[in-house]
Amino acid sequence: MSLAIALAGNPNSGKTTLFNTLTGARQHVGNYPGVIVEKKQGICTSRAGQFNVVDLLGTYSLSAYSLEEVVARDFLVNESPSMIVNIVDASNLERNLYLSVQFMELGIPVCVALNMMDVAQKRGIRIDIDRLSQLLNVPVVPTIARSGEGKTQLLETIAAQIAGNKEVVPLKISYGMDIDVALDEMEGIIRSDKFLTGIYPARWTALKYLENDQQIIGLGKKKNPEVDACLLSVVKRVTRHLDATLGTHPEGMIADQRYGFIHSILKQNVVTYAQDPNRLQQSDRIDQFVTNRFAGPVIMVAILMGLYHFTFTYGAIPMGWFEAFFGWLGSVAEGALPDGLLKSLVISGIIDGVGGVLGFVPLIMFMFLGISFLEDSGYLARMAYMLDRVFRTFGLHGSSVMAFIVSGGIAGGCAVPGVMATRTLKSPKERLATLLTVPFMNCGAKLPVFVLLVAAFFSENKALAMLAITLVSWVGALLVARLLRSTLIRGEATPFVMELPPYRLPTLKGLLIHTWERTWQYVKKAGTVILGISILLWAMMTFPGLDLDQKQVFEMKRIKLAQGMTATPLEEIKTAEPAALSPGDLSVKQGLVQIDMQEAQAGLKNSFAGRMGVGLEGVSKFAGFDWRTNIALLGGFVAKEVVVSTLGTAYSLGQVDPEETGSLSERLSTAEGWGPLTAVSLIIFTIFYAPCFVTVVCIAKEAGSWKWAAFSVIFNTALAFGLSVAVYQIGSLIMS
Amino acid sequence: MATIKLREMQVNQAGVIVSVKGTGELGRRIRDMGLVPGKQIKVQGKAPLLDPVCLRIMGFTLTLRNNEADYILVEVN
Incomplete structure (x- = not known):
């Protein structure tokens, strides 16, 4: 029998790398029921047993503010995996444990994979693993996901823990006098009324009410409006009290105290630094140049041109093979079939249709290979950082630039990979506005139309005319984005607060898996629909x-x-x-x-x-x-x-x-x-x-x-x- | 010692967070990333258009927009 385990952790903690190390190529991508959030699953067979591994999304927290976090939380509660394997970046322990604490509050068995031990060691960070495990009261296994080190021990520990079947008590930490008292009172109410106790631990529900968690409050209101009102009145009382005495509110207080709890653990000789933890690392020294006010934009333009060149110059080579192949197939059909409708259907409808779908495949592959490289290396985050001020003016996000460039921001791109490139955007509203406006860019297929018209009517000023066309499309796209963001996709900008992860050399395995996954999804999902429409249009x-x-x-x-x-x-x-x-x-x-x-x-x-x-x-x-x-x-x-x-x-x-x-x-x-x-x-x-x-x-x-x-x-x-x-x-x- | 907004800090200036205003999603996101009272921060740089700002906290690098930095009060020397 295979055991269900869920991988969870902060973005950039090496979660995906560990997932790839554990499952190899035996993974598949699906969707969580009813939402468009992806669910990655894989099988891991080892001496310790067979595991069904689910890759939960990389998040910093378990709030109700983003779809990803709600999905992750629902999965943990509803599917109750045998264990959460919480990947924690050892070189960034304090912030990573913030998520771990929230898992422990939920009372689901946790095993910490203390990852990137090599990086931590290089930075002079020494971690007393036994002590950490003892203070957190969960097993902690050191790992290096990139090289696979610690994998066996991790799996054995998980198997032993699950076999031990130890009862897990939700972590109880102090959030300060006022909140603790309120929590006790609310927990009593919840227990006596059996309010949501079949799903969530009582204290956790109380905590979520205090955190003003709209998902849980909504659920509670439906379940039992009376208890809900009763709990909300307690929350209101504490909120007023905290505001008057400390000038804060419960949600802020709880987050502060979680960090306080973590800090108090680490202070007990769990972590020792051989050097100043805030010392500039190699990555920071690169940044002083790469995100410099003057050099930064120049380097960024060079990298964007490079990505563009890579995608559309090298991608064009296999694209040519595809075209040649379908051209050949067409000529075979031309010779084999008698003149008439059937021939026209086969050549213009089916062969051209399938060719049209597959023709984009090399472009999509090359683009995702390039973008995955930039993303995994950490440069994409820098680009978003440098360009955010410009794109925010139009209601977009710094990361939007990638989609615009690929779609033809430099004339000659393609909106198909461009629309797919919006996946790197984590903010839902900004993402939607981006993917609706990137088709305005001048893709390679629009160029012949422009070339035709410019040659016919503006042959004296060809270069100038083409430049003007590029500018018009950019200005138009950005203004439409602004318009959409103040009408149909209205709403506050999603908070930018973003980590700049240290530069890392991406792993080839990770790049290939990611690229293959995206390309296959395109062929599978879009392929069938596109072929159908192609035949319809032929007709x-x-x-x-x-x-x-x-x-x-x-x-x-x-x-x-x-x-x-x-x-x-x-x-x-x-x-x-x-x-x-x-x-x-x-x-x-x-x-x-x-x-x-x-x-x-x-x-x-x-x-x-x-x-x-x-x-x-x-x-x-x-x-x-x-x-x-x-x-x-x-x-x-x-x-x-x-x-x-x-x-x-x-x-x-x-x-x-x-x-x-x-x-x-x-x-x-x-x-x-x-x-x-x-x-x-x-x-x-x-x-x-x-x-x-x-x-x-x-x-x-x-x-x-x-x-x-x-x-x-x-x-x-x-x-x-x-x-x-x-x-x-x-x-x-x-x-x- | 003076208490100023994070936005007003100079590049390379260090300080300790005194308070974090802000509620709802933004307040939560700021805190989730470790921007809570008592933490040491140092401004590491600013984007080419001087917004967002990039800072060092708990040994990692974080960026946030100026209008988000306005919610954070810092005590500096």
Whole structure:
């Protein structure tokens, strides 16, 4: 039988490293029921027995203020694991024990893994482990998770403790006279009324009432309003008394006393320092340079450019393999299947769809590898620290920068890994605002659209135009974030209070596991939905197509073209190499290609998407868009570069390769209804309108609700349309 | 000896926390990280735009925004 144990501890205490050391690759990620918080589990087999290990989230406390902490607490109470393995950073003992004390207050068996013993030793920190264990009344095992040292002893201690089946008494510490008296009184009430005693220890419930813990108070109110009111009146009395006499409140007092309790333990010769504990460590000396007022920002820009380069230059190499593979698959299908709908479905719907999903995989892998490195090394926290002042102005968090850069803050990124990069943000409101605004950045797929339009209308000032486009997207994204944070996602900024962990070299194992996990989740969760939508969009651009009569018209054209020009059968001309044809046949072949393109244009115009495009012309004309542009923009929902190829079809130029837009940009520069103003309007619209559907799916997954995904489609499109109309109308007025 | 707000401390200045105001989530978060009366702190640096502030407490490094530092009173020499 396997024993359930839960790993818990402060962030940066080496918890994840220990989890990886214990479980190896035998782990999987799920969700806690009903919430989007991740639950990591793994199996650990050893001589001491088999353990089912749950990696609880890294937290500093067990308050009710964050979802993570509530989830961790609920898990401990409801699933009651056989033991909490509390990872404690030996080089940072005092603060780490604050969480341990809260576990002990809850009365669940705890075993302390005193981790990073090597770091502590290097800093001249000596810990009397037996004494610590004796004073805390829990087993303490020294470990070094990175090297696996202490792992066997830890598992044996856990197994022995569980087998010993010792009864655990909740830790009782003094929180000061006033609170202790109130606690006794409340504990009496709770016991006599059996108030929540089936779930929580009586004194703990009383403590939570005094801490003004909204989760427990809410639960209590539902359970028994009378007892609840009675307890709250005691709390009110103590609160008033503490405010009058000491100018504090119970919650503050309790936290202060927990630290007092820890301090009193450590003072009993548990910890001795061979050097000043606040002496500058190597890490601090690095920081004096890396977060320096002047050097810091320069280094940060260099690192961001490096990450960007790493993701999009090296990630492009395997991405090319994927593309080549799906291109090859497409050509095989091309040859194997007869012309017709099935072929179109297989090639344009399924192969392109699957290719579209998997095409992002290398980018996601490379990005997570880079970000995990920055996160695990401790640099990400420094970046948040340096940039917080700027991003806070717009209701975001210093850590938001990463998502913006990856999405195309430096033109050419991708919003799919960008949206996923918001995972490094721990503040829920700031995170949501970030993931809703990163799609405004100029991703690599929007660039061909801009290149096309700039080449056609602003060829003298290409560089300047591209710079302006980047600036517009940044300003727009930040202002929209500000708007969201003062309306829909309103609320106080989440407290910033953040630890700067010492710089550490990340472990390769940790990086690989993290990267693999994220990538696999993307493939698994997003893959199926994206494939479905891809087929749906293919259908919209294909059906109902031309009816027989309409097809007949084009067929007649072909026959007419050939009449008197050539005696060679048309089929033969179509398939022959141009060099092998006589001049007369060659001109027939060119004519045929023209007719094919006209037929494709007519087919597109007659499809559902085409009809929508035509139908929307009445509205879109205010922004300067005709039906061709409308269809192209609808196609852009598949992927932004499709705007270019669809415009090509709509202008009867055939499918235009987004990399080779010369012919299309020439055509546009002379086309009716087009001018610099239309181009500006379309550029603005392209920056701001609905993200591509892959991004939309990712937003739904990351925000935990399809509501936000729908919001981003509707709101962004409305915003884009409003801005384009404003630009086009005001521009028209000035120009006339 | 003078009591000033944490925000007003200079880089490299040390002191002892006298009181921590602030209730609710912010008050709790500040205390959870060990910013409680009696603790020694030293300002280690400030971000490029002089906010947030970075300080040393109990042997580790902590950063907080200036408007959060306003809740903390420190006794300095």
